[in-house]
Amino acid sequence: MSHGKLREDKTCLNCGHQVEERFCPHCGQENIESRHPFYYLFTHFVEDFTHYDGQFWGTLKNLMFKPGALTNTYLEGKRQKFVPPVKLYIFVSFITFFVFALFPLVNLNFDGAKEQHGPDKASVFDKMRALNTNKIVDSIKAKPIMTREDSTTIKSLNVLPDSAKVDDLEEAFDMSNKIDEDVQYGGYKTRKSYDSAAAKNPSAFDFIQIPIAHKFFELKEKGVTKGEIAKNLTATSFHNLPKALFIYLPLFAFFLWIFHNKKRWWYFDHGIFTLHYFSFLLLNILFVFLIVKLTSLTDIGAINAILYLILSVLLIYIIAYFFVAHRRVYHTHGIVSFFIGGILLALNLFAFMILVVGLALVSFLMIH
Template identity: 35%
Template sequence: MKKHYRKETDCLNCGAELQGKFCHVCGQENLQIRENFGHMMNHAISDYFHFDHQFFHTLKPLLFQPGKLTNEYMAGRRVQYLHPVKMYIFISLVYFLLLFKTGNEPIKVTHTKSKAVTKKELASTNKVLDSVVKNPRMPAFAKAAIINAKKNIDTAAKHEDTIDTDNEKSLINKSYLFPGATHDTTYTQYVASQQKLLPKKRDGFFKRIYNKKAFYYKEKYGSRARDVFFEEYKHNMPKMMFLMLPLCALIFKITFWRNKKYYVEHLIFTFHLHCFLFLFLAIIMLIELIIPKSWSLYDWLNFAATVGIIWYLYRSLRVFYNRSRWRTISKLLGATFMYFIVFTCCLLIALLITAATI
């Protein structure tokens, strides 16, 4: 559809003197103010497909040419590629949606035991046995056997009730609690137990918060307490990974300090690297959803994915930092070790944040 441009040469947005169809100061197109529905939709669709064109044009170097995308960006050739931050937000959104595809909203479930049905069945059985015993034609030895069987049934029923009650108490006391949490049954009892201990032996600040969170979820969600807690913990992972980006860039800054690159260059490389990881893992998850389980290819697929990620890390580091083969491998091992230490610390931080936000 043909665009209708203004004849005036002043920019309506910033007032600069125009030298073409676009303002060289703010970039706004010199279109007529009053545009019809067709022009408005054409403008919106063109902007959408411009993003679409940038995204698919970025996929090839991102997936198959490790390190090239960052070199292109730092060389100033950026218009044809999607911005690293915008691309990270889009790809990470898709990845975490796939990762949490089975996650549901927490639902409070109350488990009930079918004791009424069991007692009803026992009463009906006892009634039948009583009628058989009262039959005058029934031999004496048969009556004695039925009476003994009836006593055994009643004893077993009482024993089963005792076991069920003990199991229920055990379930309340243990299975609802989280790993490392206190074995006290109530938060009040936990506080009282802490007061009885010496100050040096009491739980620290974070441990107290963790136990308080455990009792909160136990009261609110019952048997699903642990599942709900870790479901919220999983949903804090995107925030944690976004926190990891500047830390990972700092790791590359320390590891490759002889390259004399600015911190922002390492940060752009980190964005591109995590974009590949999320996109690659999302593709693997989609393949696992498509492949039938009967084919038994999951182990081979995971092995191939691991090898592919290791090769991509090595190749991207060598292309961007321009180091020798063995020097790149040694730097990769050192950066990977530091990354896992920082990653573990971020996992603990995310755990504490989840426990603290009640």
């Protein structure tokens, strides 16, 4: 309920009916003053969603600590007590991705990466190059008697790349470089040669391969740097991720529909479970993000240890939550529920990986 000031005039501004108390009995509009201070725009938004009567906070408490409770309550027909599933998912999704955009976890400024290393800040490649593995190995072998630890050290040092390989690695990961002229796609250096070969040997996957190849050669001809490609690819993928998740919701519900009684459970019921579970996932992904962000901001070992412990517990809880919620909503036997839940998680993990790959391909094609 709003805390706006009631109007002295009891005539509803919306429909003209007489308002005896706070809300119009004809149209339901609240009979409060229509002009407010500027800050009211923001406080009204928060108030409208959170409902100071406790609806929002009660929804969050049940969502986080009572797996399946919201879904059961909603399917029982008690739908005024908590925030509706779609509204909850949209709000949580908005908050999560807004925080991600506001506090990026990774610095996407790939350009000029070399210039960022001052004289006292050697890069990883500089440290690898400075480690003269051959000299260390020779000094160990020069010992009259080699211990087991010496043998282990030699084996580990032999795995490390030599200076020439380090130079190649640094060149490959240098984000300020453009795509080299000798770099090929499918064994071809130019778009013309690739199109000619594709016309002679058509493939069932040409609808995917040809657009990707054309985009690769386009970026190569434009002289776009690796850093620009990585930055645009990351930004575009992040921009498309909320849409991809929203598209994935019906697929998640479809997998639930496959494994449960069609007469007892409607697709609608699975959709409600999916919306609640994804709201829980997004909220906890936000918590994980904030914890990881905190660990990057502090160098105090004790605090980081506590944060990593919280992070570990949270990750375990996220996995366990699905099994508990699934059993409470679908009322299946413990072993059967665990078995079905495991199959569902594996299926969705596989399907989501396909979605991520598809999202990356679409994002790559959208790079300008």
